Amino acid sequence: MSSDPRAAPSTPARDSLAARMPRPSAPLQRRVLWISLLAIVLGLAAAVVARALTMLIGLITNLAFYGRVDTSFVSPAGNHLGLWVIVVPVIGGLIVGAMARYGSRAIRGHGIPEAMEQVLLNESRIAPRVTWLKPVSSAIAIGTGGPFGAEGPIIATGGALGSLIGQLLHVTADERKTLLAAGAAGGMAAVFAAPFAAVFMAIELLLFERRARSLIPVTLAAISATGLRFVLEGSTPMFPMPGIATQGLAALATCAVLGLVVGLVSIGVTRATYVVEDLFEKLPLHWMWWPALGGIAVGVVGFFAPLTLGVGYANIAAIVTGTLGVTTLLALCVLKFASWAIALGSGTSGGTLAPLFTIGGALGGLLGLAAAHWLPWLHLDPRIAAVVGMAALFAGSSRALLTSVVFAFETTQQPHVLLPLLAGCITAYLLSGLLMRTTIMTEKLARRGLRVPADYSADDLDQMLVRDACSREVVSLRAEQTIAELRAWLHEGGAPARHQGYPVLDTHAHLLGVLTRRDLLDVQAPASATLDTLIHRAPLLVREDHSLREAADHMVAADVGRLVVVDADDPQRVLGMLTRGDILAAHGRRMRAAQRMSRHIDLRWRR
Structure with a gap:
């Protein structure tokens, strides 16, 4: 018996047909x-x-x-x-x-x-x-x-x-x-x-x-x-923090607003880095020398603000623990960005995560201190604002939402920051998605004409079944018919113009194979030969309960444009035909239905 629960009982004839069925999909293979x-x-x-x-x-x-x-x-x-x-x-x-x-x-x-x-x-x-x-x-x-x-x-x-x-x-x-x-x-x-x-x-x-x-x-x-x-x-967190208390509703709302501000900054950061890169592209120097020019900017900024040099993991730890003053935070926010943007635009080798975390954390820390001073009734902990700013800048710049939230949680190991992180990162993500088509990770690829997937959704074809798309009006041929009879029938217009393939059935209405118009018109065989002598390959079948994705993959693998739809319990009993056009038509119906619903909602929204 087949391991596929939908398969028919095994017989030699049916095994030969089942071998031409779509390969059963499975979530895992060995x-x-x-x-x-x-x-x-x-x-x-x-x-x-x-x-x-x-x-x-x-x-x-x-x-x-x-x-x-x-x-x-x-x-x-x-x-x-x-x-x-x-x-x-x-x-x-x-x-x-x-x-x-x-x-x-x-x-x-x-x-x-x-x-x-x-x-x-x-x-x-x-x-x-x-x-x-x-x-x-x-x-x-x-x-x-x-x-x-x-x-x-x-x-x-x-x-x-x-x-x-x-x-x-x-x-x-x-x-x-x-x-x-x-x-x-x-x-x-x-x-x-x-x-x-x-x-x-x-x-x-x-x-x-x-x-x-x-x-x-x-x-x-x-x-x-x-x-x-x-x-x-060791197992100590990368950026250890003292214990953080649960934040109230007002603080959570403030974190969401903070995310909007940082999301706007993330758009500016992304665009500025590529503006710098474009300026380097205009230099009359070979790109090999650009990292050295970027190094001048790094060195000058580092002379006045030494904390901007190097990876700065210690800076991030100091930011999220709230031990840095306003002046230092401002320097890290502005000068670290200037140094990093110029160095990155020069084409040198280095990462973006730590600089973005530093800049975002410093910005969040500054806004948190401002909120604590001017709006104390919000009860927003500046350290939480720093963590939210750190993650939100990366979420807005890269649109890696879950990565940003979970990263900030894992590196601080503070469970009470999760909800503020969600509030801040999702608003930064929202604003970035509305106002910026690409991200700091994909802008360069988009400029090269490469489309990077951004949203992952269920495959529509995998959710539609063959029974809902196939044609039930099948024109079949009898195995005992001669080539001469069929050619006359074709020339007289007896065959529908839309049909290019015809199932051939025996005297018991069992499927023997499929012949196309080309098979019938171009074959070099006696006119008296019967159709069953022209069948030299097993038919390509699909059951009613197969998905359109399985059917489409089967067509591509076999390089054909049509499949014979058969009964799930009797794979020699023909129920219909499925063509590439049928699959596209089913997909089109699903899309048009979604568009109609979207337009209806949009009209109601405008009213």
């Missing part, structure tokens, strides 16, 4: 076990890479700003170089520019858009040399004062490692995409000890789907990376 095992290995490898990269950044930072050999992850802000601090980022920019020109141009940028491009255009294939060029170039850029986060390069490196494994092994393009996303998620989880946010990041920015076959491996990669991170660095 290969997911193999991909999951690879994902676990990738997660562990990403954690090791994350640890190695932070040590390399620490080594370069210590050498460049303190003249010592040490791999400790330190901030460049405590340096005593004076004006020489301007030179250090320039040297880093020169090295990165040379690596990009003579190594791989793919190391430029913050990594996630580049990974998205490979997923959408190149079947998730990333050049193997990027696996080591990206982390090394990013370590140099960040270690010499670049205002970037280490998480972007680690995410990109994890993704490149997953892509490399997918290219070395015999896997499908979808499985390679899953491995790329698993490596990226493992990298993010290893940096921030935020496995849930890493999984959401993979779904919202890399996978462009939420299916069990990809969700399971990616989740296992995030879990394994986080577990090894706990072993290597």
Whole structure:
């Protein structure tokens, strides 16, 4: 018996027909076990890479700003170089520019858009040399004062490692995409000890789907990376905060308004970064030299505001604990943005998450302090405002809503921030979606003519059945008819013009096969030959209870434009025909019904 509960009882004749049925869809296949095992290995490898990269950044930072050999992850802000601090980022920019020109141009940028491009255009294939060029170039850029986060390069490196494994092994393009996303998620989880946010990041920015076959491996990669991170660095939260009290209704409403303000800022931040990039494009210099020019801006800003140099994870921790004053918050908000936007626009190598969290957190902290001073009756904790600002800026800039909310929760481990986070991030997301077509992750891709999926919805064709779309008016032929009879019938106009294929039935009205007009008119056979002698291939069938998605995939796989619809209990009994036009017509009816409802609601709304 078949494992498909809808299949008919097995007989030799019916098995030959069932072999031409659409392949039964299943949520999971056994290969997911193999991909999951690879994902676990990738997660562990990403954690090791994350640890190695932070040590390399620490080594370069210590050498460049303190003249010592040490791999400790330190901030460049405590340096005593004076004006020489301007030179250090320039040297880093020169090295990165040379690596990009003579190594791989793919190391430029913050990594996630580049990974998205490979997923959408190149079947998730990333050049193997990027696996080591990206982390090394990013370590140099960040270690010499670049205002970037280490998480972007680690995410990109994890993704490149997953892509490399997918290219070395015999896997499908979808499985390679899953491995790329698993490596990226493992990298993010290893940096921030935020496995849930890493999984959401993979779904919202890399996978462009939420299916069990990809969700399971990616989740296992995030879990394994986080577990090894706990072993290597401990389980303390990335940005620890003192206990936060539950916020009242007024404070929640204020967080929603705060999200609107930050959402508006996120639009400005996104557009400003690409304006800077466009200005660099107009320079009469080869792009190899641009990172060095960006390094000048980084060094000058770093001279006046040393806290803007480097990744700034300590700055984020200080922001969310409320230990920074107004002047410092203002400097981080404005000057960190200026330094980061110019450096990013120059095409150097580095991440965007930490800078956005710093800028958004500082802005939220400022607005929270203002609300506490001028509107004390709101009872808004400035620390919660800082956390909301941090997450809302990323939500508005990237429109990775769930990633933003869960990330802020996991890195602070404060359960009472979840509701304010939802309030602030959803309004930032709303405003960004209404006023900005692209995001900081997709603008570059859109300029290259690439359409990036943004919304994931159920497949309409998967929800419609063949019985609701097929034609029941079937013109069938008898097996004992001769070619001469059929040709005369066709020339006399006996066959409907819309019919191109005809089921051939035996004396018991059982299906033998399908013949097309071309089969009947072009065949080189005696005119006295009967139709059953012309059938040389098994018919392509579909049952009434198959979905239109299964039927459409069956047509594409077989390169045909029609299927014979048969009874679920008797696959030799013909019930109808399904053509490509029938599928499009059914889809069109669903779309028109939705449009009519939308217009009706719109008219009522206007009244």
